[in-house]
Amino acid sequence: MSKESPQPQPSEEVDLGQLFKLIGNAFERFFKFIGGIFYKLFLAFVWFVFFIKKHILKLVIAGVIGIGFGFMLQKVSDPVYKSYVTIKQNYDTGENLYNSINYYNDLVKQKDYSTLENVLGIEASQAQSISEFDIQSVVNENDKLKEYDAYLKTLDTAVAKIITYEMFLKNDVEHVHKYQQITIKAKKRNNFKTMFDNIINNVESNDYFERERTKEINQLNRRKEVLGEALAQSDSLQTTYKKVLESNLPNNGSEIGITFEGNNEKDKTKEFDLYLNDIELRRELVDIERQIADKEQVIEIMSSKQESGSIDNKMNFFGVLVGVKLFYGLLLTSIAFLVLLALDFIKFLEKYKN
Numbered sequence: 001m002s003k004e005s006p007q008p009q010p011s012e013e014v015d016l017g018q019l020f021k022l023i024g025n026a027f028e029r030f031f032k033f034i035g036g037i038f039y040k041l042f043l044a045f046v047w048f049v050f051f052i053k054k055h056i057l058k059l060v061i062a063g064v065i066g067i068g069f070g071f072m073l074q075k076v077s078d079p080v081y082k083s084y085v086t087i088k089q090n091y092d093t094g095e096n097l098y099n100s101i102n103y104y105n106d107l108v109k110q111k112d113y114s115t116l117e118n119v120l121g122i123e124a125s126q127a128q129s130i131s132e133f134d135i136q137s138v139v140n141e142n143d144k145l146k147e148y149d150a151y152l153k154t155l156d157t158a159v160a161k162i163i164t165y166e167m168f169l170k171n172d173v174e175h176v177h178k179y180q181q182i183t184i185k186a187k188k189r190n191n192f193k194t195m196f197d198n199i200i201n202n203v204e205s206n207d208y209f210e211r212e213r214t215k216e217i218n219q220l221n222r223r224k225e226v227l228g229e230a231l232a233q234s235d236s237l238q239t240t241y242k243k244v245l246e247s248n249l250p251n252n253g254s255e256i257g258i259t260f261e262g263n264n265e266k267d268k269t270k271e272f273d274l275y276l277n278d279i280e281l282r283r284e285l286v287d288i289e290r291q292i293a294d295k296e297q298v299i300e301i302m303s304s305k306q307e308s309g310s311i312d313n314k315m316n317f318f319g320v321l322v323g324v325k326l327f328y329g330l331l332l333t334s335i336a337f338l339v340l341l342a343l344d345f346i347k348f349l350e351k352y353k354n
Contacts, residue, residue, distance in 0.1 A: 055340045059333055066332030070325035074313070080131060081309030083192035084183040086138060088300045091212055093203050094175030097299075100202060101135045101182070108132065120198045122190075129188040130195075137177035144169065179302070189309050196301070204298040216295045224288050231281050238275070 052059070089097070107116040108130055117127040148168045152160045182199065184192055203209065315327040322330065 051341075051344065055337075058340065059336055062336035063329045063333040066329035067325045069332070070323075070328035073328070074324045078187050080185055080187060080312045081189050082183060082185045082312035083196075083309040084181055085196045086179060086181050086302045087200065088302050089178050089180065089298075090294050090300065091209055091216075091298050092176075093209060093299060094173075094177070094180070096206060096209075097180065097203055098135060098175045100199065101133045104133045104199075119202070120195055122195060122198070125188075126186075126190045126195070129186040129190060130184065131187055132183075132185040134183040134185075136181055136183075137174045138179040138181050139177045143177075144172070184309075185312060186309065192309055200299045200301065209298050213295065213298055217292060220288055220292045220295065224285065224292070227281055227285050227288070231278060231285075234278050234281065238278075 104116065104119070107113075107119070113124060113127040116122075116130070117124050120127070145165075148165055151168060152163065155163065182196060184195055186192075313324055314321040315324055317327050317330055
């Protein structure tokens with residue numbers, strides 16, 4: 001029988017040289033990719049600089065024309081007056097308030113001044129001069145963080161872990177915030193205070209909020225009565241307990257003194273516990289008094305800005321308030337930039353096609 005030679009077994013050892021070479025190639029491709037991105041960004045920046053250099057005169061002319069147009073428009077147009085109030089919502093009136101403002105704006109757009117006159121209880125000339133109503137919440141980032149923290153405390157622990165701050169902001173609604181700012185713009189100086197008062201009265205006169213206010217005040221007053229009765233009983237218990245202590249003390253002719261708090265837990269009397277309970281009850285009474293004062297009004301006006309209004313010479317340019325002249329200067333410059341950019345892009349397409 002012929003003996004077969006043994007087959008060589010595949011080596012399980014890793015070729016470290018090949019492994020390092022693969023890793024080195026992977027890093028090289030990665031750095032080339034990153035370098036390519038920065039290189040293209042640099043080319044785009046250079047192209048943008050040369051584009052601006054090529055068309056700088058045209059852009060400047062467009063800006064000057066825009067500023068001139070804004071200046072002329074400001075001279076010939078009637079001034080717009082603006083006034084606003086900051087309010088505090090003591091009940092959930094936000095949705096109703098926002099719907100009312102939207103309704104008033106619709107009346108202005110439809111030029112239904114007679115309905116607007118009746119709804120707001122103002123004169124016809126005042127109604128016809130109104131150009132816009134607006135409302136927005138007055139809340140900063142710190143307030144939102146506090147609301148987020150309070151919201152998490154109302155959730156189950158497992159659910160609270162998956163609710164991120166971004167998710168909370170995504171589902172945040174403007175009208176739920178307690179503080180809101182109402183703005184009215186008009187083409188003539190009006191008694192803005194009357195309009196603001198009537199807007200708020202229209203919300204407060206809603207039957208639902210009237211019932212909610214009555215229920216809330218009655219509940220708080222009942223709690224106040226219960227706490228008053230508890231305080232009276234606590235005072236009676238303290239008096240009784242003091243008499244018991246005095247009767248149990250030996251009469252040696254010296255002045256009797258009752259210690260409210262001893263140096264240790266053993267020395268503390270029950271009267272001291274009652275005293276601490278009284279303090280807590282009185283604190284709660286003060287808190288209820290404050291709540292009653294807050295709930296007396298459905299909506300409170302915190303501050304108002306110039307009842308006769310001030311000239312509104314600002315316009316919104318991509319979220320930034322700027323003057324009328326600067327607005328039109330920036331607007332025409334932006335339009336000119338986009339037109340020139342479109343023309344250069346069309347030329348590039350023509351070259352690519354050839």
